[in-house]
Amino acid sequence: MHDPTSLNKQGRNTGRQYRSAIFVHSDDQIPVIEKVKAEVQKEFYPNAPIVTEVVPVTVFWDAEDYHQLYLENNPDGYHCPSHFYRTEPKLD
Structure with missing residues (x-):
């Protein structure tokens, strides 16, 4: 499971190479990404x-x-306890 709320960090690993990023091939992909991102933000x-x-x-x-x-x-x-597919909202 990738944590899209961690800036330049995933678990114990830190640095820009661990940032959360989606790489696009065209501007046409951006509206779809933003829509899904908003849905995931709200739900999870x-x-x-x-x-x-x-x-x-x-x-x-x-x-x-x-x-x-x-x-x-x-x-x-090492085993990363966050390697799973989230099926329920994140609990704080």
Whole structure:
């Protein structure tokens, strides 16, 4: 589960590379994103603003191989308690 209310942070990881962002290929995608963002804000995060950035795609690089499917490929590595799909509103 990605936390869209954490600015430049996901769990213990901090820095701009951990920001919440949606990368768009065209301006036509922005209204759809904003609509869904508003719905998710209302239903799941009524007490914490969503800080997800909407930014144009420029250059994209895949992460290094050791980052791909990290938790699946490192079963004895750290376990992130927030890796789940939220089905109910966040409780504060």
